Amino acid sequence: MIAVFPEPYPDELVYSVFARYFAMSGYRLYRSVAEDILRDPHSHPDVLFLGRCSEDAAARLAAYKPLGDVVMKHTMFPCLARFWLSERRRRTFEAITRMEGMLLRMARSYAAHTNVLRYCPLCAEEDRRELGETFWHRVHQIGGIAICPKHVCRLVESDALISAGSPRFVSAEEQVPDDSPVAMCQSETEVRLARYIAEVFDSDIDLDNAVPVRKFLVSRLEGTEYLSARGQQRDMVKLTRDFDEFYAGLDSNPLSELWQLEKVLTGASTDLVEVCMTAMFLRVTPEELANIHLPDKTQAERFDEAVFRLKGEGKGPTEISRRLGASVATVRTVLRKDGIEMGGRKKRSNCKGGAKPKDWEQIDREMLPKVKKVVAEMKGDGSCRPKRVSIAAVERALGLATRSLSHMSMCRREVEKHTQTSEEYWASEVLWAVRQMDENTIPMRWTDIRRLINIRRKDFIACLPYLREISENNGEYDRIAALAHGTV
């Protein structure tokens, strides 16, 4: 039975609160405190997330703030999942809040960066001066940041292990010595980046925001020299070169290769540090990145509008292409697309006096619920095979004329939020096939998956990063990955 329970400090890890409870409880044995705090006293405490704690401990935490807020503000959840696709992010958040312990896989993804808790000697000094004790700060545990964003000194590794060793509750107060050496960071770029990441990490997460971060980042390439005038082609070589130069002041740059940046821009990587590095380079502010939304119009649409405006002013394709910095061929394609012939005449309409102009705004509003329904049906609820979401597919499903959606901005944005790359689509198909087999208790075999959804092995392997994004945290992904790598 818990008697007095400490209130979490701002940015304190839940594990640290439990460790302080141990220190103040007067217990001498780990086992005694484990019985108070953990649902299963034999299990390991979850250092970075919430794990499965006892009802009593959960109630004590909830007395200070709702458990959902505890997950958001006192665990490493935002570092792990902020940029995941919205469905997986919400599912994981709810699972952690319900305390369906998933520490193993999540702790493993952390082990790549560090396997011990870290601290800032100056924060510890400040805490002891102001609070009388120090604690484990979340912001010092973000893999990929080696300095304290506040004091810009190097973080120090403690002996407190994150995912190995015998189970313990180790408080920062007992681990952090008074006289740790302080080494200041000399790199301006590293300081700027650390502060940027820390600000994004600490910002509230809108679980309902369904905009994939890759689409946001690509939208921020618009208007830069890395994208062609109409936004259809990327100059990844130049982008990578400038990116490397921008981050030349870092000791190590995890995105120094073209394929690594490509992974961020295609959504195969949603790592907090990698996304932040890309965004900071593209002059996205931390506030913008913490609350992403897509522009009302894509670069292609703005380009097309400019073409038609200039056409309306009587300019020819050559003049338009010169003004917009695009090739004449691109301008001609745009003009042809809308039925304007090269001589400048509009195609004659069959109706007398021309077609009546449509009220696209009203149609847009009326169609939006239908579009949402069709998109949800295409993505599937797991019971029927998913279909690939694309502008053309939605237009077909609703019986709309080709390119109708280009006139309906709300509907188009809704579809764009859910459009999938081939790899993303294959991933959802594989997941559907695997769950079909599970439901019918058929052993999972590669030949059956291939037969069911007609996928090539090469494509199966290519979609694995996306499968990781959308699979449940119950070992589903590991089983599929083992199949793809031929170990089953």
Ligand SMILES: [Zn+2]
């Ligand atoms: Zn500090």
